[in-house]
Amino acid sequence: MIQQQTLPQVFVDNVKKRGSTPFLFYKHxxxxxxxxxxxxxxxxxCMSLGLMSLGVKKxxxxxxxxxxxxxxxxxxxxxxxxxxxxxxxxxxxSPKECVHVINDSGAWIAFxxxxxxxxxxxxxxxxxxxxxxxxVLKMAKSDNDPRIMTLEQLxxxxxxxxxxxxxxxxxxxxxxxRPEDLTAIIYTSGTTGPPKGVRLTIRGxxxxxxxxxxxxxxxxxxxxxxxxxxxxQLELMNGHWYHVFYGFPQVYAESLKTLYDDVREMKPTFFxxxxxxxxxxxxxxxxxxxxSPAWKKKLIHWCLSIGARYQDMKDxxxxxxxxxxxxxxxxxxxxxxxxxxxxxxxxxxxxxxTGSAPIPAKILLFFRACDFSIYEGxxxxxxxxxxxxxxxxxxKVGTVGKPMDGVELAFTEDHEILVKGWPRCVGYWNNPEAxxxxxxxxxxxxxxxxxxDEDGYLHITGRKKDILITSTGKNISxxxxxxxxxxxxxxxxxxxxxxxxxxxxxxxxxxxEKITQYANEKNITYNNVAxxxxxxxxxDLIGKEIEMKNQDLARIEQIKKFTILGDQFQQxxxxxxxxxxxxxxxxxxxxxxxxxxxxxxE
Numbered sequence: 001m002i003q004q005q006t007l008p009q010v011f012v013d014n015v016k017k018r019g020s021t022p023f024l025f026y027k028h029x030x031x032x033x034x035x036x037x038x039x040x041x042x043x044x045x046c047m048s049l050g051l052m053s054l055g056v057k058k059x060x061x062x063x064x065x066x067x068x069x070x071x072x073x074x075x076x077x078x079x080x081x082x083x084x085x086x087x088x089x090x091x092x093x094s095p096k097e098c099v100h101v102i103n104d105s106g107a108w109i110a111f112x113x114x115x116x117x118x119x120x121x122x123x124x125x126x127x128x129x130x131x132x133x134x135x136v137l138k139m140a141k142s143d144n145d146p147r148i149m150t151l152e153q154l155x156x157x158x159x160x161x162x163x164x165x166x167x168x169x170x171x172x173x174x175x176x177x178r179p180e181d182l183t184a185i186i187y188t189s190g191t192t193g194p195p196k197g198v199r200l201t202i203r204g205x206x207x208x209x210x211x212x213x214x215x216x217x218x219x220x221x222x223x224x225x226x227x228x229x230x231x232x233q234l235e236l237m238n239g240h241w242y243h244v245f246y247g248f249p250q251v252y253a254e255s256l257k258t259l260y261d262d263v264r265e266m267k268p269t270f271f272x273x274x275x276x277x278x279x280x281x282x283x284x285x286x287x288x289x290x291x292s293p294a295w296k297k298k299l300i301h302w303c304l305s306i307g308a309r310y311q312d313m314k315d316x317x318x319x320x321x322x323x324x325x326x327x328x329x330x331x332x333x334x335x336x337x338x339x340x341x342x343x344x345x346x347x348x349x350x351x352x353x354t355g356s357a358p359i360p361a362k363i364l365l366f367f368r369a370c371d372f373s374i375y376e377g378x379x380x381x382x383x384x385x386x387x388x389x390x391x392x393x394x395x396k397v398g399t400v401g402k403p404m405d406g407v408e409l410a411f412t413e414d415h416e417i418l419v420k421g422w423p424r425c426v427g428y429w430n431n432p433e434a435x436x437x438x439x440x441x442x443x444x445x446x447x448x449x450x451x452x453d454e455d456g457y458l459h460i461t462g463r464k465k466d467i468l469i470t471s472t473g474k475n476i477s478x479x480x481x482x483x484x485x486x487x488x489x490x491x492x493x494x495x496x497x498x499x500x501x502x503x504x505x506x507x508x509x510x511x512x513e514k515i516t517q518y519a520n521e522k523n524i525t526y527n528n529v530a531x532x533x534x535x536x537x538x539x540d541l542i543g544k545e546i547e548m549k550n551q552d553l554a555r556i557e558q559i560k561k562f563t564i565l566g567d568q569f570q571q572x573x574x575x576x577x578x579x580x581x582x583x584x585x586x587x588x589x590x591x592x593x594x595x596x597x598x599x600x601x602e
Contacts, residue, residue: 004179005179005206006174006177006178006179006181006202006206007080007177007183007202007205007206007241007244007245008077008080008081008083008174008177009174009175009177010244010245011041011044011077011080011081011244012041012081012171012174014037014244014247015037015038015040015041017247018037018220018247019036019037019038020036020037020038021036021037021220021249022034022035022036022037022249023035023036023037023039023040023249023250024040024070024073024243024249024250024251024252025249025250025251025252025266026069026070026251026252026254027252027254027258027262032265032266034249035070040073040074040077043074043155044074044077044078044081045081045158045162045167045170046154046155046158046159046162047074047075047077047078047151047154047155047158048077048078048081048082048158048170048173049157049158049159049161049162049167049169049170050078050154050155050156050157050158050161051078051079051082051084051109051154051158052082052161052169052170052173053157053158053160053161054109054133054154054157056082056083056084056109057083057084058082058083058084058173058176058177058181059083059084059085059181059182060083060084060085060107060108060109061084061085061087061105061106061107061108061185062079062084062085062086062087062107062109062110062111063087063088063089063101063102063105063107063109063110063111064076064079064086064088064089064110064111064112064113064230065088065089065090065091065093065098065110065111065112065113065117065120065121066091066111066112066113066114066117066137066230067091067113067229068226068227068228068229068230068235068239068252069113069252070252071113071137071138071151072111072113072137072230073240073250073252075111075137076230076236076240077244080177080183081170081173081174082173083173083174083176083177083181085105085182085183085184085185086183086184086185086236087101087105087107087184087185087187087197088184088186088187088229088230088231088236089101089102089110089187089231090187090229090231090232090578090579091113091117091229091231092571092578093120093571093578094120094571094572095120095121095123095124096124097195097578098120098121098124099124099127099128100194100195101187101195101197102124102128102130102131103127103128103129103130104187104197104429104430105185105197105429106130107130107131108130108131108132108133109131109132109133109134109135110131110133110134110135111134111135111136111137112134112135112136112137113136113137113138114136114137114138114139115136115139115141118134118136118143118148121134132147133147133148133149134147134148134149135148135149135150135151135153135154136148136149136150136151137151138151139151139152177202178202179201179202179203179206180201180202180203181201181202182199182200182201182202182426183200183201183202183205184200184205184236185197185198185199185200185429186198186200186231186232186233186236186381187231188381188382189577189578189579189581190577190583196428196429196431196434197428197429197430197431198233198381198382198384198425198428198429199425199426199427199428199429200233200384200425200426201384201425201426204384204385204422204424204425204426205237205241205384205385206245207385207422208237208238208384208385208386208423209237209241209242209245209246211385211386211404211405211406211422212238212242212385212386213246214405215389215391215392216270216351216353216375216391216392218242218246218248218270219246219248220246220247220248221248221269222246222248222269222270223248223249223250223251223266223267223268223269223270223348224239224242224243224248224249224250224251224268224269224270224271224272225250225251225252225253225262225263225266225268225271226239226240226250226251226252226253227253227256227259227273228273228274229578231578232356232579233381233384234272234273234274234355234356234379235272237385238272238353239272242272251266251268259277260280260281260344263345263346264343264344264345264346264347265346266346267346267347267348267349268346268348268349269348269349269350270349270350270351270352270353271345271349271352271353272352272353272354272355273352273353273354274354274355274356274357275354275356275357275358275359275360275363277354278352278354278359278363278367278374279359279360279363281341281344281345282363282366282367283489284344285340285341285344285366286489289301299336299337300336300337302333303332303333303336303337303338303369304333304337304366304369304370305369306326306329306330306332306333307330307333307338307368307369307370307371308365308368308369309326310326310327310329310330310333310371311368311369311371313326315395330371334371337370338370338371338372341367341370341372342370342371342372345372349372351373351374351375351392352372352373352374352375353374353375353376353377353389354374354375354376354377355376355377355378355379355386355389355400356579357483357581358460358479358480358483359374359376360483360484360486360487361397361398362487364376364397364398365397368395368397373392373395375389375390375391375392375395375401376389376390376397376399376400376401377389377390377400377401378400378401378448378458378460379423380446380448381425382424382425382438382444382446383419383423383424383425383444383446384423384424384425385404385422385423386404386423387403387404387407387409387419387423387446387458388400388401388402388403388404388407388409388458389401389402389404390402390457394457396453396455396457398459399453399457399458399459400457400458400459400460401457401458402456402457402458403456403458404421404423406421406422407419407420407421407422407423408420408421409452409458410443411450411451411452414449414464415449415450415451415461416445416446416447416448416449416464417446417448417449417450417458417460418443418444418445418446419443419444419446420442420443420444423444424439424444427439447463447464447465448460448462448463448464449461449462449463449464449467449477461477461479461480462477462478462479462480463477463479466478466479466584468496468497468498468499468504469499469500470498470499470500470501470502470503470504470556471500471501471502472502472556474556476498476504476556476557478495478496478497478498478504478584481494481496481504481506481553481557481559482494482495482496482506484549484552484553485506485508485546485549485559487549488542488545488546488549489511489514490510490511490514490515490518490541490542490545491508491509491510491511491542491545492509492510492511492568493508493509493568493569493582494506494507494508494509495507495508495582495584495587495588496559497588497595497598501599503558503560503561504556504557504558504559504560505559505560505561505562505563505595505598505599506546506559506561506562506563507562507563507565507587507591507594507595508542508562508563508564508565509564509565509567509568509569510533510538510542510564512529512568515529515532515533515538516529516532518538518541519532519535519537519538522537524537524538529567530566530567533564533565533566533567534564534566538564539564542562542564543562546559546562561598562598563594563595563597563598565591565594569582569587573590574586575587575590
C-alpha cells in the first residue's frame with residue numbers, strides 16, 4: 001500500500017479484487033449471514049449516486065446516527081465515495097446533543113437508523129436550520145413528510161441515475177478525492193464542555209492503519225469484530241476502515257448483550273475494544289474459580305503461577321535453564337485451564353488490543369498467564385491514531401507501551417503529555433481558538449498526565465483538568481483511584497472528591513447484576529435494587545471492599561468516607577458522555593449535598 005492512496009479508491013479496488021469473498025458477517029433471525037464484496041460495492045455505488053442526485057458535493061457533511069451494523073457501514077462508504085465528510089452522532093445522544101453536532105458540522109443530510117432515531121431527529125429538527133433531508137436506514141412505518149426518505153428510496157434514486165448517466169460520475173468523484181481531504185469529523189465526548197469536532201484526514205487515517213499493521217500484521221485470513229459505535233474514533237479507524245483497507249471480513253456483533261456469544265460463535269482473530277469486554281470475562285472466570293472445590297482452586301492457581309513464570313522466561317532475552325521444563329508445564333496448564341479462557345474469546349484470537357480507558361493490571365496479568373495477549377495502548381481523538389502501545393516484542397503491564405515509530409513525547413512541568421509526529425488531527429471544526437490551544441508551540445497538548453519510565457514505557461496518571469489539591473497542598477489525580485475502586489466487582493462507577501479538604505471521599509454506583517446475585521446468595525431481602533443499595537449489609541460489604549483497596553494506596557489517596565447512590569449515572573441526565581465517561585463537574589454540582597455531608601464533623 002502506498003501513501004498516496006485514498007480510502008474510497010482502496011474500497012473500489014478491493015471490490016474488484018475480492019469480488020465474491022465475504023466482506024462482512026451479521027446475524028439475521030438467529031443465523032449468521034455473509035455479504036460479499038461485489039454486493040457491497042453495488043449497494044454503496046447506488047447509495048453514493050443517490051446522494052449525488054440529491055445534491056451532495058465534495059466536502060459536504062453528512063450526519064448519521066445509528067448503532068454499528070451493516071447499514072451504517074454502507075452509509076459510511078457511500079459518504080466517502082461521494083466525496084462528503086462522515087460526521088456521526090452517537091446513537092445514545094439526546095435531541096439536544098444531536099442539534100449541537102448537526103449545527104456545528106453544518107450537515108444538511110442526516111441518516112437515522114430506525115424509527116427511534118428518526119423521532120429523535122424530528123424533535124431536533126426545528127433547531128437545525130441547515131438540515132434538509134433525513135434518510136432512514138430501517139423504516140418501520142411510512143412517513144408522509146417529503147423531507148424524509150428510506151434507504152430503499154435512496155438506492156432506487158441511485159439506480160435511476162445509473163440508468164440515465166451511467167456510473168462515470170461515481171468513479172470520477174472517487175478519483176477527485178485527495179489524501180489531504182477530510183474524511184470524518186469525530187466529536188469529542190464533552191466531559192468538560194460542548195463536544196468539539198475533530199477533523200480527520202484520509203492521509204492521517206491511512207498512516208495510522210499502516211503503522212498499526214507494522215506491529216500487528218493482518219492478512220486476508222484475519223477476521224475482526226465490531227461492536228463500538230462508529231462515532232467513536234477507535235471503531236471507525238481500527239474497526240471499519242481497517243478491514244476495508246486490508247480486505248479481510250468483519251463480523252458485526254448483534255448487540256452488547258450478545259457480544260460474548262457472538263465472539264465464541266464467529267471466532268475473530270483479533271479485537272480492538274475497551275476494557276469492559278475483558279473485565280467481564282475475567283469476572284466470569286474468577287466466579288468459576290471461587291465456586292470450585294478447594295483442590296481444583298489450588299490446581300488452577302498452580303496453572304496461573306506456572307503460566308506467569310513461563311511468560312516471564314519466554315519474554316526474557318536469555319531464557320535460561322529450565323525453560324524447556326517450564327514450557328512443558330505450561331502446556332499442562334493450557335490443557336487444564338488456559339484453553340477455557342481461550343474458548344471464552346472464540347479460540348482463534350491471535351492478539352487483542354485495548355484502549356480508551358485504563359484496564360486493571362491484575363486483568364492483564366491473568367490473561368497473560370493464560371497465554372492470551374492483550375496489548376494496552378494510548379491515543380486520543382485529537383491524535384488521529386495510536387500514540388503508544390505495548391506490542392509483542394515489548395510489553396510492560398501497567399503502562400500504555402512505548403511510543404509508535406515517528407512519535408516524539410515531551411512533558412510540561414506539571415506532567416502533561418505532549419505529542420509531536422504523525423499522530424495528530426488537523427484541528428477542530430469551526431473552532432480556531434481551541435485548535436490554537438491544542439497545538440501550542442508545535443506540540444499536541446493532550447490534557448493527559450503521565451511520564452516515561454527508565455525503559456521508555458509511557459505511564460498515564462490522570463487528566464490535567466481533574467487534579468485535586470487538598471488542604472495540605474497535595475496534588476492528587478482521582479482517575480487512578482477511581483479505576484482502582486472500579487476493580488471491586490460490585491462497583492460500576494466511582495467519583496472521588498477532596499478539593500480543599502483534608503481527606504478523600506467517593507460517590508459510588510453499584511452493578512445491579514452483581515449486588516442482586518450477592519443478595520440472593522446471602523438471603524438478603526429487599527424491595528427493589530434502589531433499596532438494596534442502601535441495605536446495611538450492602539453498605540458494610542462495600543465499606544470492607546474499599547478498605548481492602550485502600551491498602552494498595554498511599555495514605556493521602558485513601559478513601560475515608562463514601563456514599564452509595566441509589567441508581568446508575570445516566571447519559572440522558574447529562575451525567576455520562578456518549579462513551580460512558582463520568583462528567584465530573586455535573587456530578588459534583590448535582591450531588592453537592594451528599595458530598596458535603598461526607599465532610600461534616602461527626
